[in-house]
Amino acid sequence: MALMILKTLEAMGSLHGYGIARRIEQISGNRLSLNYGSIYPALLRLEQERAIVSEWGVSENNRKAKYYRLTAVGRRQLKQETEQWAEASAIVARFLTVKESL
Amino acid sequence: MGGSVGNCGALPYSKGIVMKAFWAFWARVTGLFRKNRREQEIAAEFESHLQMHIDDNIRAGMTPEEARREALVKFGGMEAAKESVRETSRLIWVETTWQDLRYALRGLRLNPGFATTAILSIALGIGASAAIYTVGDNLLLRPLPYPGASELAMVWESNPHTITTHNVVSPGNYFDWKAQNGVFENIGGFFDLQVLLGDGKRSQEMDAQVVSSEVLPLLRVQPVRGRVFTQEEDAKDAHVAVISYRLWQNWFGGYDDVIGRQLQVNLRPFTVIGVLPPDFYFHTRSIDVWLTLGLNPGPDLRKTQGRWLLSIARLKPGISFKRAQTDMTGIARRLEIAYPDFDTGWGINVEPLRDSLVGQVRPSLLALLGAVTLLLGVACANVANLLLARYTSRRREMSVRGALGAARFRLLRQLLTESLALGLVGGALGIILAWLAVSGLVALAPRELTRSVQVTFDTRILVLAIVLSALTSVVFGLAPALIASRANIIRALHEESHQGTGGGHRLRAWLVAGEVACSVVLLAGAGLLFRTLVGLQAVDPGLNPKNVLTFHVTLPSVKYREPQNRVDFFARATEQMSQLPGVKSASAVSYLPFNGLAAGTGVEIAGRAPAKPGEKLVASIRTVQPGYFRTIGIPLKRGRDFTAADNVIASPYRFIVNEAFAQKYLAGEEPLGKQISAHMDDKDPFGEIIGVVGDVKEGALDQEPKPTVYYIHSHLVYSQMVFVLRTEEAPLSLADSARKVIADLDHELPTSDIRPMTEVVRLTYSRQEFSAVLLAGFSLAALVLAAIGIYGVLAYSVTQRRREIGVRVALGAEPGTIIRMVVASGAGMVIIGSLAGLAAALAVSGLMKSLLFGVGPRDPVTFIAAPAALVVVALCAAYVPARRAAGVSPMEALRTE
Numbered sequence: 001m002a003l004m005i006l007k008t009l010e011a012m013g014s015l016h017g018y019g020i021a022r023r024i025e026q027i028s029g030n031r032l033s034l035n036y037g038s039i040y041p042a043l044l045r046l047e048q049e050r051a052i053v054s055e056w057g058v059s060e061n062n063r064k065a066k067y068y069r070l071t072a073v074g075r076r077q078l079k080q081e082t083e084q085w086a087e088a089s090a091i092v093a094r095f096l097t098v099k100e101s102l
Numbered sequence: 103m104g105g106s107v108g109n110c111g112a113l114p115y116s117k118g119i120v121m122k123a124f125w126a127f128w129a130r131v132t133g134l135f136r137k138n139r140r141e142q143e144i145a146a147e148f149e150s151h152l153q154m155h156i157d158d159n160i161r162a163g164m165t166p167e168e169a170r171r172e173a174l175v176k177f178g179g180m181e182a183a184k185e186s187v188r189e190t191s192r193l194i195w196v197e198t199t200w201q202d203l204r205y206a207l208r209g210l211r212l213n214p215g216f217a218t219t220a221i222l223s224i225a226l227g228i229g230a231s232a233a234i235y236t237v238g239d240n241l242l243l244r245p246l247p248y249p250g251a252s253e254l255a256m257v258w259e260s261n262p263h264t265i266t267t268h269n270v271v272s273p274g275n276y277f278d279w280k281a282q283n284g285v286f287e288n289i290g291g292f293f294d295l296q297v298l299l300g301d302g303k304r305s306q307e308m309d310a311q312v313v314s315s316e317v318l319p320l321l322r323v324q325p326v327r328g329r330v331f332t333q334e335e336d337a338k339d340a341h342v343a344v345i346s347y348r349l350w351q352n353w354f355g356g357y358d359d360v361i362g363r364q365l366q367v368n369l370r371p372f373t374v375i376g377v378l379p380p381d382f383y384f385h386t387r388s389i390d391v392w393l394t395l396g397l398n399p400g401p402d403l404r405k406t407q408g409r410w411l412l413s414i415a416r417l418k419p420g421i422s423f424k425r426a427q428t429d430m431t432g433i434a435r436r437l438e439i440a441y442p443d444f445d446t447g448w449g450i451n452v453e454p455l456r457d458s459l460v461g462q463v464r465p466s467l468l469a470l471l472g473a474v475t476l477l478l479g480v481a482c483a484n485v486a487n488l489l490l491a492r493y494t495s496r497r498r499e500m501s502v503r504g505a506l507g508a509a510r511f512r513l514l515r516q517l518l519t520e521s522l523a524l525g526l527v528g529g530a531l532g533i534i535l536a537w538l539a540v541s542g543l544v545a546l547a548p549r550e551l552t553r554s555v556q557v558t559f560d561t562r563i564l565v566l567a568i569v570l571s572a573l574t575s576v577v578f579g580l581a582p583a584l585i586a587s588r589a590n591i592i593r594a595l596h597e598e599s600h601q602g603t604g605g606g607h608r609l610r611a612w613l614v615a616g617e618v619a620c621s622v623v624l625l626a627g628a629g630l631l632f633r634t635l636v637g638l639q640a641v642d643p644g645l646n647p648k649n650v651l652t653f654h655v656t657l658p659s660v661k662y663r664e665p666q667n668r669v670d671f672f673a674r675a676t677e678q679m680s681q682l683p684g685v686k687s688a689s690a691v692s693y694l695p696f697n698g699l700a701a702g703t704g705v706e707i708a709g710r711a712p713a714k715p716g717e718k719l720v721a722s723i724r725t726v727q728p729g730y731f732r733t734i735g736i737p738l739k740r741g742r743d744f745t746a747a748d749n750v751i752a753s754p755y756r757f758i759v760n761e762a763f764a765q766k767y768l769a770g771e772e773p774l775g776k777q778i779s780a781h782m783d784d785k786d787p788f789g790e791i792i793g794v795v796g797d798v799k800e801g802a803l804d805q806e807p808k809p810t811v812y813y814i815h816s817h818l819v820y821s822q823m824v825f826v827l828r829t830e831e832a833p834l835s836l837a838d839s840a841r842k843v844i845a846d847l848d849h850e851l852p853t854s855d856i857r858p859m860t861e862v863v864r865l866t867y868s869r870q871e872f873s874a875v876l877l878a879g880f881s882l883a884a885l886v887l888a889a890i891g892i893y894g895v896l897a898y899s900v901t902q903r904r905r906e907i908g909v910r911v912a913l914g915a916e917p918g919t920i921i922r923m924v925v926a927s928g929a930g931m932v933i934i935g936s937l938a939g940l941a942a943a944l945a946v947s948g949l950m951k952s953l954l955f956g957v958g959p960r961d962p963v964t965f966i967a968a969p970a971a972l973v974v975v976a977l978c979a980a981y982v983p984a985r986r987a988a989g990v991s992p993m994e995a996l997r998t999e
C-alpha cells in the first residue's frame with residue numbers, strides 16, 4: 001500500500017486521500033477493490049516517516065481537503081522500494097518460469 | 103534478493119530504517135500531547151473524503167441517499183478506520199492503559215462483591231507469604247550481620263553417651279583447642295548472664311555478655327566510640343566495660359564523653375572503654391554490656407571447673423567446615439587419651455554459626471514456608487476462578503465490543519489491566535498485612551526464634567511481594583482473559599448468554615480441585631500440630647504450675663560476699679513473703695524447671711567403685727529453700743523435705759533426689775539414707791539422701807526426666823535465686839507486694855523476670871504452639887477460599903442452568919432431587935481435590951516429624967478428619983446455590999428466555 005501511495009503521489013503531485021484511493025483503484029483497473037478508509041493509517045504512517053507532508057487545501061469542486069505531497073525522503077524511499085520490488089518480483093518470476101518448464 | 107544489493111546498500115539502508123523508526127516514534131510521542139486537535143483533524147478529513155465521494159457519486163447519477171450509502175460502504179468501517187489511525191498516531195499504550203485502568207476501576211466499583219473477594223484473596227496470600235518469607239529470609243538466608251559470617255563457627259563438646267551434640271565447653275579443653283588447632287584463625291569464649299547495672303542514680307538488671315578478648319575482633323565489629331578489650335585486660339579481668347549503642351543513648355545521652363565514665367556492675371566500679379554500633383548483637387540481642395571473661399590457662403581447670411563456656415571461632419581462609427571438624431576430632435581423640443577421667447567419650451562439634459543460632463527453629467520455619475506457599479496457591483486459584491467467572495459472564499460484552507471494532511489484543515489487554523489492578527491493590531493491602539504480621543509474628547514467636555537473629559521487614563521482600571502479586575494477577579488472569587477474548591462474535595451474540603458453558607467451566611472445576619487439594623494438605627498439617635499440642639498439654643509436667651508466681655533476684659557479690667549473708671537474705675525474704683496475704687507458701691530455687699537451664703555434674707554413690715571413664719553418673723543440680731516442693735507442687739514420694747534447721751551452713755550435708763535418680767542410679771536399693779556426693783565444689787562431702795520427690799519433665803515436655811539432686815541453699819549458696827510463690831488467686835496480682843518485700847530488705851535490689859509459672863511451662867512448647875496457631879490460621883484461610891471457589895462455580899452453573907432446572911421442576915422434580923443434583927455436580931471436584939490433597943499430605947507430612955509429639959506423621963485420625971472437615975465445608979458451600987436452584991420457579995425460569 002505504501003508503495004502504491006508513493007507512486008500515485010509521484011505521478012499526481014499533490015492529492016487528497018479520496019483522490020489517492022480512487023486513483024489506486026483506477027490504476028489497478030478496478031481489480032483491486034479496497035476500503036477507502038484503510039488508506040488513512042497508511043498515509044499517517046508515511047507522514048510520520050517524513051516520506052510525505054500534508055496541508056489543508058481546497059479541492060477542484062470547492063471542498064476543503066487535506067492534500068498530501070511527496071518529500072525528498074519520500075522520493076528516495078520510493079526509488080529504493082521500487083528497485084527492491086522489481087528485484088523481488090524478477091526473482092519470483094524466474095522461479096515461476098523454472099517451475100513451468102519442469 | 104541479490105547479494106550485491108545487500109552488500110553495497112547495507113549501510114544507508116539500515117540508517118534509513120533507523121531514521122524512519124525514530125521519526126515515527128517521535129511523531130507518536132508528540133501525538134500524545136495533541137490528542138484533541140488530531141481527533142478533530144481525523145474527523146474533518148474523513149468528512150471531506152465522504153463529501154467528495156458523494157459529490158462524485160451524484161455526478162455519476164445517483165440519488166443523494168444512494169450516493170451517501172455507497173460512499174459509506176466503500177469507505178469501510180468508519181470507527182475501525184478512526185481507531186486504526188489513532189493507534190498509528192500516538193504512543194497509544196500510554197493512553198489506553200490509563201483508559202483501561204479507569205475502566206477497570208469503574209468495573210470493580212460496580213461489582214464490589216467480586217472485587218472485595220478477589221482483593222482479599224490476593225492480600226491474604228501475599229500478606230501471609232511475605233510475612234513468613236520475611237522471617238524465613240532473616241533466619242535462614244540473609245547473611246548474619248558480621249563480615250565474613252560464613253567463616254564463623256560455634257564449637258561445642260559432644261557426647262554420644264549422653265546424646266548431647268551441643269554441650270557447653272570445659273575451659274581446660276578450650277585452652278587446649280586454642281593451642282593445638284590449625285584450622286581456626288581464632289577461638290574465643292563467652293557466656294551470657296545478667297548483671298546489676300548502676301550509674302549512681304539508678305540500678306537495673308541488664309543482660310550482659312562476658313567475652314574473651316578474641317570474641318569481638320573475631321566478629322570483626324568496629325566500635326563507634328573507643329575500643330574493645332585488649333588481651334591484657336582480659337587476662338587480668340580488668341574492670342572495663344564495652345556498652346551497647348542503646349545503653350549509650352539511654353544512660354549516657356549519646357555524649358562523646360562516655361569513654362572513661364564509670365559504671366557499677368554488680369556494685370563494683372567499671373570504666374567504659376567502648377561503644378558498639380547500633381545494629382550489633384551477638385548470640386543474644388538484648389545484651390547491653392560486655393565484660394571481660396578473665397579466664398587464664400591453668401593446670402587444674404579440669405579439676406576445678408566443669409563445662410560451662412560457649413565458644414566461637416573463625417575458620418582460617420580456605421578451610422572448610424568439614425576439614426575443621428576432622429582436625430578438631432583429632433584433637434578430641436588426643437584429649438581423651440591425655441585426660442581419660444575428664445574427656446573419655448567427649449568429642450567436638452564444629453557447627454556453622456547460623457545453624458547454632460536458628461537450627462532448632464528450622465523445621466517449624468520450613469513447615470510454615472511450605473504452608474504459606476500452599477496458601478498462596480489457593481489464593482491464586484481463587485482469584486483465577488473469580489476472574490474466569492467474571493470474564494465468562496462478560497463474554498457478550500466482549501463480543502459486542504469486538505464487533506464494534508475493538509482489536510482482540512486490545513480486549514485482552516484491557517482484561518489484563520483489570521486483573522493487574524486487582525493484583526496490585528491486593529498486593530498493596532498484602533504488604534500492609536505482612537508488615538503488621540511480621541511484628542505480630544515476632545511477638546508471638548518462641549523466644550528461641552528471635553533471640554539471636556533480628557527479624558526486619560526489608561525492601562527485597564517488598565519487591566518480591568509486588569512482583570508476586572503482579573505475576574499472580576497476570577498469570578492467573580491470562581487464561582481467563584484468553585478464553586473470554588476469544589469469544590466468537592457471531593455465536594456469542596446469537597446465543598443467550600446463560601446457555602453457554604465453555605472450556606472455562608472445566609478450567610474452573612480444576613482450579614477448585616486444586617484449591618481443595620492444597621487446603622487438605624494445610625488442614626492435615628494443622629491437625630497434626632494441633633494433636634501434638636493437645637498431647638503436650640496433657641502430659642503431666644510433674645508439678646502444679648497453676649497459681650505460682652516466679653521472679654529472679656540476684657545478690658551482688660560485693661555486698662553479699664559472705665555465704666552467710668546470702669543464706670540469711672533468701673531465708674528472710676522467703677519467710678516474709680510467705681506471710682503476705684494471699685500467699686500460701688513461698689520458697690526459692692536456683693534454676694526453675696522448664697527454663698532450659700540447670701547446672702549438671704557428675705555424682706558418686708558411696709560404697710561403689712568409681713565409675714569407668716565416660717560412664718560417670720550425671721545429674722542436674724538445684725539448690726532450694728525449704729518448702730520448695732510443696733510450693734511448686736512437686737510431690738514428695740518418700741522421706742522428708744528440707745526444714746529451716748537444714749538451711750544452716752553448719753548443718754550436716756543432706757540431699758533430696760528425684761525418682762529418676764533413684765531408679766536409674768540406685769535401682770532396687772533403698773534410696774533413703776544412701777550417701778552421695780556431687781562434683782560441685784572442691785570439697786564435695788558425702789551426704790545422706792533424706793527424701794525422694796517426683797520427676798519434673800523439665801527440659802521439654804517431650805523428653806525423659808533427668809536424674810536430679812537437690813541441695814539445701816545453705817550448702818550450695820547461689821547468689822541468684824528464683825522465688826516461687828504459691829498464691830490463692832491470680833499470681834501476678836501479688837507481684838507488687840513481693841517486689842516490695844525485696845525492696846524493703848535492700849532498696850538497691852531489683853526483681854526481674856516476674857512471670858507466672860504457667861507461662862514458663864507454656865514456653866517449652868511455644869515452638870509447636872507457634873506453628874500450630876499459624877498453620878491453623880493458614881488452613882482456615884485456605885478453607886474459606888476453597889469454599890468461596892466451590893460456591894462460585896456452583897452458583898454460576900446454577901445461573902446458567904436456570905432454564906434446565908426450571909424445566910425439571912415443571913416436569914415434577916422434587917426440591918430434594920434438584921438439591922442433590924446440584925451438590926453432586928460439585929462433588930466431583932471436591933472428591934478429586936481431597937484425594938490428591940490426601941496423597942500430597944501423606945507424602946510431605948514426614949517433613950514435620952521433628953515438630954510432632956505423641957502422633958505419627960501419618961496419624962490416621964488427622965488424615966481422616968482433614969478431608970472430612972473439608973467435605974463438610976464443601977457441602978455447605980454447595981448447599982447454598984443448590985437451595986437457590988431448588989427455589990427456581992419454572993414459570994420465571996422459562997420466561998427469562
